[in-house]
Amino acid sequence: MSVKERLSGLRHFVTDDHRYVFLTTSLVAAIGIWFSMRPRSSMSFLAGMYAVEVAMYWFLVAWLALSAVALIFKLTHWKNYAETSPFTKPQVKPIIRWLSYLVVIVTLVLFVDRAIMGFSATMQTALAQDRNPNDFLGSIIYMLDKSADIIGQGVITTVELSVFGTLIAFFLAILLVFLRIQTIDRSDNDFVRFLKRFGSEFAKLYSTVVRGTPMMVQAMLIYFAGFGILRNTGMSVTEIGGVWSTFIAGLVTISLNSTAYMMEVLRGGIEAVDPGQNEAARSLGLSQWQAMIKVVFPQGVKNAIPALSNELVVNIKDSSVLSVIGVFDLMFATKTVVGIYFKQVELYVVAALVYLCLTMAASWLLGKFAKHLSVEPAPLTSVSDMNVTVGTVAGTGSSEHSLDQTKARNQQGADQESQR
Amino acid sequence: MADSTNQPLIQVEGLSKSFGSHLVLKDINFSVSRGEVVTIIGASGSGKSTLLRCMNLLETPNAGHIWFHGEDLAAERVNINRLREDIGMVFQSFNLFNNLNVLDNCTLAPVTLKKMSKAEAEEVARANIASVGLSEFVNAPVTSLSGGQKQRVAIARALCMKPELMLFDEPTSALDPEIVGEVLNVMRDLAESGMTMVVVTHEMAFAKNVSDRVVFMDQGVIAEEGTPEQIFRNPRQPRTREFLTRYLED
Numbered sequence: 152m153s154v155k156e157r158l159s160g161l162r163h164f165v166t167d168d169h170r171y172v173f174l175t176t177s178l179v180a181a182i183g184i185w186f187s188m189r190p191r192s193s194m195s196f197l198a199g200m201y202a203v204e205v206a207m208y209w210f211l212v213a214w215l216a217l218s219a220v221a222l223i224f225k226l227t228h229w230k231n232y233a234e235t236s237p238f239t240k241p242q243v244k245p246i247i248r249w250l251s252y253l254v255v256i257v258t259l260v261l262f263v264d265r266a267i268m269g270f271s272a273t274m275q276t277a278l279a280q281d282r283n284p285n286d287f288l289g290s291i292i293y294m295l296d297k298s299a300d301i302i303g304q305g306v307i308t309t310v311e312l313s314v315f316g317t318l319i320a321f322f323l324a325i326l327l328v329f330l331r332i333q334t335i336d337r338s339d340n341d342f343v344r345f346l347k348r349f350g351s352e353f354a355k356l357y358s359t360v361v362r363g364t365p366m367m368v369q370a371m372l373i374y375f376a377g378f379g380i381l382r383n384t385g386m387s388v389t390e391i392g393g394v395w396s397t398f399i400a401g402l403v404t405i406s407l408n409s410t411a412y413m414m415e416v417l418r419g420g421i422e423a424v425d426p427g428q429n430e431a432a433r434s435l436g437l438s439q440w441q442a443m444i445k446v447v448f449p450q451g452v453k454n455a456i457p458a459l460s461n462e463l464v465v466n467i468k469d470s471s472v473l474s475v476i477g478v479f480d481l482m483f484a485t486k487t488v489v490g491i492y493f494k495q496v497e498l499y500v501v502a503a504l505v506y507l508c509l510t511m512a513a514s515w516l517l518g519k520f521a522k523h524l525s526v527e528p529a530p531l532t533s534v535s536d537m538n539v540t541v542g543t544v545a546g547t548g549s550s551e552h553s554l555d556q557t558k559a560r561n562q563q564g565a566d567q568e569s570q571r
Numbered sequence: 572m573a574d575s576t577n578q579p580l581i582q583v584e585g586l587s588k589s590f591g592s593h594l595v596l597k598d599i600n601f602s603v604s605r606g607e608v609v610t611i612i613g614a615s616g617s618g619k620s621t622l623l624r625c626m627n628l629l630e631t632p633n634a635g636h637i638w639f640h641g642e643d644l645a646a647e648r649v650n651i652n653r654l655r656e657d658i659g660m661v662f663q664s665f666n667l668f669n670n671l672n673v674l675d676n677c678t679l680a681p682v683t684l685k686k687m688s689k690a691e692a693e694e695v696a697r698a699n700i701a702s703v704g705l706s707e708f709v710n711a712p713v714t715s716l717s718g719g720q721k722q723r724v725a726i727a728r729a730l731c732m733k734p735e736l737m738l739f740d741e742p743t744s745a746l747d748p749e750i751v752g753e754v755l756n757v758m759r760d761l762a763e764s765g766m767t768m769v770v771v772t773h774e775m776a777f778a779k780n781v782s783d784r785v786v787f788m789d790q791g792v793i794a795e796e797g798t799p800e801q802i803f804r805n806p807r808q809p810r811t812r813e814f815l816t817r818y819l820e821d
């Protein structure tokens with residue numbers, strides 16, 4: 152449903168639809184009553200207008216009561232409610248509608264007074280404090296204000312790690328999947344046969360090892376192995392820190408890790424290409440390599456784009472394990488701030504929200520990108536519970552049989568994915 | 572229409588093919604002369620497609636020879652890519668390259684393989700696309716075409732390689748009955764232009780009217796072959812007769 156349709160649906164609901172007036176606005180009124188019962192903050196503008204607020208409160212209560220009467224009437228006169236109810240009389244209807252708008256307005260006023268002004272007040276006091284306030288929200292605001300640099304640095308590092316890592320992994324995965332899908336052709340000589348065999352086995356082994364070990368362990372291994380090697384060349388620890396920083400080691404880890412998963416996704420996309428495409432290319436005299444490069448591969452990559460782009464979302468989240476080697480990402484930054492204030496829950500809630508914003512932004516952008524390439528966008532999920540979606544191009548123009556085959560192969564790809 | 576030289580263009584000798592333990596082709600001997608149009612008919616599963624696909628090595632035979640241009644296609648490590656350039660193939664499911672438009676479908680192989688310039692290849696492609704009546708679709712994406720149009724593009728694509736032999740595997744079986752004709756007309760024109768063709772088909776009218784020779788396959792062997800008149804008027808083999816009566820009843 153487009154935004155326009157939704158808006159016009161909403162307009163219709165607000166201005167014309169009479170069926171849910173009481174039901175919807177009684178809920179709104181209840182929320183308003185709840186707000187009015189909340190304590191007033193220092194910035195509350197209703198504080199000086201006590202009489203107005205009391206009137207608003209009783210108006211909402213009266214509305215709730217009226218709704219209750221209407222509900223009882225409806226329940227007792229189920230069959231002929233429309234004819235017998237006093238609320239459906241043509242003279243009464245518009246009054247009720249206008250009153251319902253008033254309910255919404257009153258609730259909005261209360262919302263602004265309590266929630267928005269309350270939040271501003273909390274923020275004002277929290278920022279003015281020189282000690283960490285005790286209330287949840289105030290404490291978060293205070294700590295965010297004091298450690299904005301640390302958190303900001305963490306966010307930037309996380310974005311860098313996941314974006315660069317995903318891009319590097321994409322190119323490496325393209326190279327690796329080439330090795331992976333090589334098959335022996337009749338016209339190959341022994342040397343080519345050996346190379347193909349070797350490449351394909353290497354890619355298989357790589358994928359098995361990388362996907363079969365935790366990234367945290369990989370990060371440790373890569374960081375300390377690199378460190379050890381440089382140490383053996385006689386460099387000092389500070390010199391090594393300049394070349395083999397934790398960030399570089401983290402980037403290498405996430406790239407190499409993501410390569411294996413992306414390779415499997417690409418392979419799934421390539422195997423989902425109708426085998427008839429390859430046969431047609433071969434029947435014209437194209438070599439296996441030419442058919443692969445010019446026909447099968449472009450279609451396979453296109454098939455894989457939704458699942459591939461999902462890898463960015465995965466990397467945003469998974470980069471958090473790199474904090475184990477001391478990469479200054481969002482996770483590490485959060486831990487650092489926790490070390491200062493010992494407010495674990497508050498700070499990890501913030502971290503979770505920031506990660507959520509990042510992943511949602513990423514998948515929104517990637518959805519736009521995928522639409523631009525006219526392929527179906529992937530839903531916001533981790534790769535593990537998602538099928539490899541085949542783009543609209545796959546299988547069109549082939550018989551039912553080959554379409555089914557495409558689906559079957561696709562499922563295969565998804566199964567492989569789900570091992571993750 | 573057979574050529575004056577009696578040397579066949581392609582000759583299949585003692586060809587056998589099995590999938591696992593299932594013997595699909597049993598010692599097939601079969602040849603096609605230059606300019607000849609041969610149709611292969613037979614029940615589903617009799618091995619027609621497999622025979623055709625062996626003729627350009629999309630299936631690798633288990634035994635036998637396929638002589639073409641004095642070379643054995645079935646030999647280990649023959650330059651099959653070079654030989655396939657001269658054998659066009661049209662598939663039941665069209666198999667147009669979905670990532671390319673109509674023109675690029677037709678120029679991909681010539682530009683890649685024939686050292687042709689892009690402009691030259693496009694000129695040839697446009698001529699062939701025109702010959703199948705699709706000039707206005709030159710720049711259309713193939714996914715926007717109807718089945719009949721796709722199959723005509725597939726024929727044009729094969730012709731762009733200037734093949735000496737064209738293989739058709741049930742080119743009209745995936746089409747709605749009302750558009751079968753447009754593809755068959757293109758094939759008839761091609762036959763009249765002297766192209767050597769091997770056509771697997773269930774279109775008996777085409778077999779009867781266009782082909783020089785009809786081959787009837789049954790359970791992996793060529794049960795009978797002859798002129799269309801002979802096969803359709805008085806088949807010698809009881810199983811041919813049975814197939815044809817069953818087929819013409821439907």
Ligand SMILES: Nc1ncnc2c1ncn2[C@@H]1O[C@H](COP(=O)(O)OP(=O)(O)OP(=O)(O)O)[C@@H](O)[C@H]1O
Pocket residue numbers: 590595613614615616617618619620621622
């Ligand atoms: N790739 C394959 N793997 C296993 N068996 C196969 C394969 N291709 C074909 N067959 C089997 O070989 C036999 C002959 O198949 P083929 O496709 O040549 O028949 P056909 O005469 O073309 O039939 P149709 O009219 O249905 O196309 C069938 O029994 C089929 O199941």
Ligand SMILES: [Mg+2]
Pocket residue numbers: 619620621740741
């Ligand atoms: Mg067949």
